[in-house]
Structure formats: structure tokens, C-alpha cells
Amino acid sequence: MSLLQIDNLSQRFSNAGQQHTAFSELSFTLDAGEFLCIIGPSGCGKTTLLRSIAGFLTPSSGQVLLNGQPVRSPGQHCAMIFQTFDQLFPWRTVLGNVSYPLLVQKKAANKRQAKEQAERYLDMVGLRNFSSYYPHQLSGGMKQRVAIARALALQPSLILMDEPFASLDADTRTMLQRELKRLWSESGLTVLFVTHSIIEAIALSTKVLALGAGPPSLRLFEDNPVQGPRGQLKTPSSPGYSEYWSKLNAVVRP
Numbered sequence: 327m328s329l330l331q332i333d334n335l336s337q338r339f340s341n342a343g344q345q346h347t348a349f350s351e352l353s354f355t356l357d358a359g360e361f362l363c364i365i366g367p368s369g370c371g372k373t374t375l376l377r378s379i380a381g382f383l384t385p386s387s388g389q390v391l392l393n394g395q396p397v398r399s400p401g402q403h404c405a406m407i408f409q410t411f412d413q414l415f416p417w418r419t420v421l422g423n424v425s426y427p428l429l430v431q432k433k434a435a436n437k438r439q440a441k442e443q444a445e446r447y448l449d450m451v452g453l454r455n456f457s458s459y460y461p462h463q464l465s466g467g468m469k470q471r472v473a474i475a476r477a478l479a480l481q482p483s484l485i486l487m488d489e490p491f492a493s494l495d496a497d498t499r500t501m502l503q504r505e506l507k508r509l510w511s512e513s514g515l516t517v518l519f520v521t522h523s524i525i526e527a528i529a530l531s532t533k534v535l536a537l538g539a540g541p542p543s544l545r546l547f548e549d550n551p552v553q554g555p556r557g558q559l560k561t562p563s564s565p566g567y568s569e570y571w572s573k574l575n576a577v578v579r580p
């Protein structure tokens with residue numbers, strides 16, 4: 327059985343009496359351990375799709391199945407990481423931001439265990455020495471690393487990332503892409519990652535989903551054919567890179 331099954335899913339909104347379709351008739355399945363990058367032009371429904379999978383939205387039609395069970399409300403199955411830097415609790419330290427949800431979600435038996443688990447994940451993202459800092463004392467990239475550590479520590483079935491590195495400078499972005507790919511390969515996580523960057527999608531993904539104006543919204547869903555060592559970013563020197571870049575570019579910007 328697939329970890330995630332999207333079954334003829336459509337999401338419509340009504341605004342001031344007008345119907346608007348974010349995406350429609352979307353079907354695909356994803357196995358555990360995949361790294362799916364979702365691309366497509368602005369407004370094609372990428373964020374809405376992540377929110378539907380997280381259970382924040384009730385589908386207009388179709389369904390989202392996780393391990394064969396319909397997702398009906400937000401729960402501990404998903405952790406979501408956003409583009410904005412203000413997703414941390416400003417009144418908690420770095421350590422508190424990671425350890426507190428572990429206690430709330432009962433992923434740690436007591437405060438000491440939550441602290442130990444949080445420290446392990448802060449170590450992974452290179453922030454152990456910043457445990458006592460507050461979010462306003464961190465750079466944008468460091469805040470995103472705390473958000474990643476918090477999501478990883480909760481060990482959800484799925485990690486949903488909505489353009490998490492879009493507001494970062496190029497060097498920090500590449501560094502975090504490398505870290506994320508390494509963490510993914512070491513942990514066996516399943517990641518859904520929205521990006522506007524074809525370069526980022528090729529670098530990170532095992533599979534690519536492209537959306538466009540519908541119906542139907544699905545433009546492409548396939549394995550990333552570019553070869554490279556697991557856990558490392560694919561680069562322009564990876565075999566098959568330029569052909570695949572051209573293909574995705576034509577799909578996203580026809």
C-alpha cells in the first residue's frame with residue numbers, strides 16, 4: 327500500500343459568490359521514503375494541495391488517503407514548514423521551540439526526554455550551541471533550520487515544505503538544501519517540497535509533480551531521471567541534467 331494516495335482530488339473556493347478552482351481532478355500515489363518536489367506557476371494550487379494533504383481543508387471532491395485512511399482533519403501525521411521566518415514561538419528559546427511540541431504531542435515522556443530529543447535534532451541542523459537563543463536573535467536561515475529540526479523531531483509520516491528556502495540568500499539556500507537532502511537520506515523521511523525553482527526541484531527530488539491551470543491540473547508526475555549519489559544534490563554536471571531542466575521548463579513555462 328502507498329503511504330499517500332491522492333484520489334481524484336479537487337479543491338474549489340467560493341469568494342463573494344464566485345467559484346474559484348485551485349486545482350482539480352488530481353490523482354497520484356507516493357511511497358514512503360520519496361522526496362517529491364511540486365512545481366508549477368503561481369496560483370496553480372501548490373500551497374492549497376499541501377494544506378489539503380495536511381487536513382486543513384476539506385476536499386471539494388475526491389480524497390486524501392494516508393496509509394489507506396482518509397485524512398479528515400489536521401493531525402500528527404504531517405509537519406508543515408512554511409516560507410516565512412515567523413513560524414517559531416517568539417517567546418520560546420530555540421530549545422523550547424523544538425522540545426515543547428514533543429511534550430504537547432506526547433512524543434516525549436517528560437521534560438528531560440524532550441530536551442534530549444530536541445538537542446539531538448538541533449545537533450543535526452548545526453544549532454546545538456544556539457539552544458538558549460530566542461527567534462529574534464537568529465538569522466532567517468537559522469530560523470528555518472529550527473523549523474526543520476522541530477518538524478524532524480516530531481517524526482511525522484510526512485513533512486510538507488512550502489517554499490521553505492525561497493527567502494534565503496543563495497549560499498544559505500544551497501547549504502540548507504544539502505543538509506535537508508542528507509537528513510532525508512539518513513532518516514528515511516517522506517518529503518513533499520513546493521518550489522518555484524526547477525534547479526531546486528532537480529537537485530532535491532526523487533519524483534517531480536508539475537501542476538498547471540486545470541482541469542485537469544496534473545501536467546507531469548514522474549521519477550526524477552537525473553542520476554546522482556543518494557543524499558547528495560544533483561548539479562548541472564549530473565548525467566541527464568540539462569535535458570531534464572529543458573523538459574521541466576517547457577512544462578512549467580509552455
Ligand SMILES: Nc1ncnc2c1ncn2[C@@H]1O[C@H](COP(=O)(O)OP(=O)(O)OP(=O)(O)O)[C@@H](O)[C@H]1O
Nearest residue numbers: 339341346347348367368369370371372373374375
Ligand atoms: N482560502 C482561500 N480562499 C479563496 N481562494 C483561495 C484560498 N486559498 C487559495 N485560494 C486560491 O486558490 C488558487 C491557488 O492558490 P495557491 O496559494 O494554492 O497557489 P500556489 O500555487 O501556491 O501559488 P504561489 O506559487 O504564488 O504560492 C489561487 O487562485 C488562490 O487565490
Ligand SMILES: [Mg+2]
Nearest residue numbers: 372373374488
Ligand atoms: Mg504557494
